[in-house]
Amino acid sequence: DAGVIQSPRHEVTEMGQEVTLRCKPISGHNSLFWYRQTMMRGLELLIYFNNNVPIDDSGMPEDRFSAKMPNASFSTLKIQPSEPRDSAVYFCASNLAGELFFGEGSRLTVL
Amino acid sequence: SQQGEEDPQALSIQEGENATMNCSYKTSINNLQWYRQNSGRGLVHLILIRSNEREKHSGRLRVTLDTSKKSSSLLITASRAADTASYFCATDTTGNQFYFGTGTSLTVIP
Numbered sequence: 001d002a003g004v005i006q007s008p009r010h011e012v013t014e015m016g017q018e019v020t021l022r023c024k025p026i027s028g029h030n031s032l033f034w035y036r037q038t039m040m041r042g043l044e045l046l047i048y049f050n051n052n053v054p055i056d057d058s059g060m061p062e063d064r065f066s067a068k069m070p071n072a073s074f075s076t077l078k079i080q081p082s083e084p085r086d087s088a089v090y091f092c093a094s095n096l097a098g099e100l101f102f103g104e105g106s107r108l109t110v111l
Numbered sequence: 112s113q114q115g116e117e118d119p120q121a122l123s124i125q126e127g128e129n130a131t132m133n134c135s136y137k138t139s140i141n142n143l144q145w146y147r148q149n150s151g152r153g154l155v156h157l158i159l160i161r162s163n164e165r166e167k168h169s170g171r172l173r174v175t176l177d178t179s180k181k182s183s184s185l186l187i188t189a190s191r192a193a194d195t196a197s198y199f200c201a202t203d204t205t206g207n208q209f210y211f212g213t214g215t216s217l218t219v220i221p
Contacts, residue, residue, distance in 0.1 A: 042213045045211075048208065091154070093153075098141075099144070099159065
């Protein structure tokens with residue numbers, strides 16, 4: 001298995017633009033998590049899905065953030081409009097038997 | 112919403128020495144896990160200890176858990192330069208929510 005696949009690996013955009021981050025979890029894993037990592041706040045849980053259904057989005061910072069999981073093999077995290085304070089590394093992870101498997105992350109820079 | 116906090120924030124040791132990292136958390140847990148993150152990479156699972164366990168070993172790793180003190184420690188024995196990374200504890204509180212600590216940055220000097 002290729003592991004959790006995230007794209008893009010790097011994105012540089014200007015304030016106000018829409019950003020879409022993508023994630024393909026490991027096949028057979030039924031939970032998917034989006035985390036944000038910054039130096040100031042460490043790893044923050046944004047939202048997680050179980051069997052494609054959003055279970056807890058209390059970590060989503062603002063209405064500018066939205067996440068979807070239309071099927072078991074794909075999820076998106078969207079920021080619209082983006083702001084410089086959204087600059088961070090965004091990780092997707094899927095879960096099997098209580099163990100998280102992380103993608104390599106998407107490094108977002110908002111100018 | 113972070114659950115855990117690691118101590119120390121940074122640790123520098125010589126190759127061959129042991130490295131000990133500590134994690135404190137706030138609420139009841141189902142299990143606690145340790146992850147490793149190399150610079151610029153995603154996190155990799157190292158070891159899981161359940162709330163009813165007190166100690167667990169995996170290769171050069173030894174994890175302890177004290178639920179009465181809400182704390183855990185990770186010991187890496189006979190460290191190697193390749194162990195240089197950040198180490199995070201993660202608490203599983205509800206069976207499917209994982210909250211990470213602030214991390215310990217370990218540098219092993221060859």
